[in-house]
Amino acid sequence: MGRGNRSGYVKLTGVMQIQKKSGKVFTYYRRRGMPLVRLPDLPHDDPEFLKAYAEAREASPKRRQSASGTIDALVTACTASEAYMGLSGGYRGIMRRHFDSIRSEYGALQYVGMRDRHISADVRSARDPSARLKAWRFLCAFAVSNRLLHSDPSNGITVKAKKTEGHPPWTQEEVAAFRTHWAIDTAPRRAFELLYWTGARISDAVKIGPGMVDRDGVLSYEQTKTKQTAFCPWHCDLPEYAQGMEVDRDTMLDAIGYGRGHMTFLATAQGRTRSSKALGGMIRKAARAAGIQKSAHGLRKSRAVLLAEAGATPHKIGAWTGHYSLQEVTHYTKKVDRKRAVMGTEQKQNVQTPAIQIANPNGSN
Numbered sequence: 001m002g003r004g005n006r007s008g009y010v011k012l013t014g015v016m017q018i019q020k021k022s023g024k025v026f027t028y029y030r031r032r033g034m035p036l037v038r039l040p041d042l043p044h045d046d047p048e049f050l051k052a053y054a055e056a057r058e059a060s061p062k063r064r065q066s067a068s069g070t071i072d073a074l075v076t077a078c079t080a081s082e083a084y085m086g087l088s089g090g091y092r093g094i095m096r097r098h099f100d101s102i103r104s105e106y107g108a109l110q111y112v113g114m115r116d117r118h119i120s121a122d123v124r125s126a127r128d129p130s131a132r133l134k135a136w137r138f139l140c141a142f143a144v145s146n147r148l149l150h151s152d153p154s155n156g157i158t159v160k161a162k163k164t165e166g167h168p169p170w171t172q173e174e175v176a177a178f179r180t181h182w183a184i185d186t187a188p189r190r191a192f193e194l195l196y197w198t199g200a201r202i203s204d205a206v207k208i209g210p211g212m213v214d215r216d217g218v219l220s221y222e223q224t225k226t227k228q229t230a231f232c233p234w235h236c237d238l239p240e241y242a243q244g245m246e247v248d249r250d251t252m253l254d255a256i257g258y259g260r261g262h263m264t265f266l267a268t269a270q271g272r273t274r275s276s277k278a279l280g281g282m283i284r285k286a287a288r289a290a291g292i293q294k295s296a297h298g299l300r301k302s303r304a305v306l307l308a309e310a311g312a313t314p315h316k317i318g319a320w321t322g323h324y325s326l327q328e329v330t331h332y333t334k335k336v337d338r339k340r341a342v343m344g345t346e347q348k349q350n351v352q353t354p355a356i357q358i359a360n361p362n363g364s365n
Helices: 047-059 071-078 089-106 116-125 129-145 172-181 187-198 240-259 276-289 296-309 314-321 326-340
Strands: 015-019 025-029 037-039 218-222 229-233
Touching (some): 037 047, 089 116, 089 129, 187 240, 187 276, 187 296, 229 314
Antiparallel strands (some): 218 229
16 A cells, blocks of 8 residues: 555555665655654555554644634734734744734634724733734734724724833943953854944844945844844944944954854854854853843843933934834933933043953853
């Protein structure tokens, strides 16, 4: 059974054979999107082979069949749309978790019966109400744009945001401590200096490379999250408000010089692009080794704070760090303005941090 196309024989679907380097051939059961299942090395009409084949088929999950007009069907269509696939991988993951929760709770219900009171109740009961509301809005917007709903039932629903400072910025003392602990030629130091100078998100920092520096000496890159372009002074003259940051830039250029020869500045020793998760973990572990309880995202905030203290406007800070919304950037500048309001004299800004080259002999690459 399943050997050739001889009359009276049935072909077993999903059976494939793979020849290893040793020359030996192994048989597997394959279903799209699922791991291969090893089948016994027996003739395909052998009872033991047929039993293993049947068990492999039974263990594979069946394709979801969504009833027409249900929220389950709406979620399925939405997650297959160009709008959803156009989101960044990280944001799709967040949306997917909330979609799965929505599907689990309300999947069998008809989406034409959705009302604002239903969505509002679900949002209030969610662990992360803000993210859940975004998921509902995305889902409803998809339904309206595809004429599945006449109006958006999520309109008018609001969530009271919790006030939080998020990841705290690094202090200048912590920056100096990190530089003291990690030598300029180590991978953690190279990653630190690039993140600290550019203020980039880790999802963007792992992709930044020499090919993104133009003939004017400006680094420009499209951000993964916002799809907007960020600009950072690389070899060009620094703007007036950043004149005191020359040491930081020189230190960064010195550090990334040890990673030359690759497409990206933070590539591994083998030349592979690091993942965002790996980069975040590297900075976190390296910071702990230096006695610092801060994150990679805190370095992004540090640059925004330094620029604000140096007198940069929200628009200028946003152009450098890539903040698309000026709301968070304005938060930094307002904080600095409030501090200046109680100072007796206007302070001359000359913001820079020590470029200490001393390294712990136990520091590793």
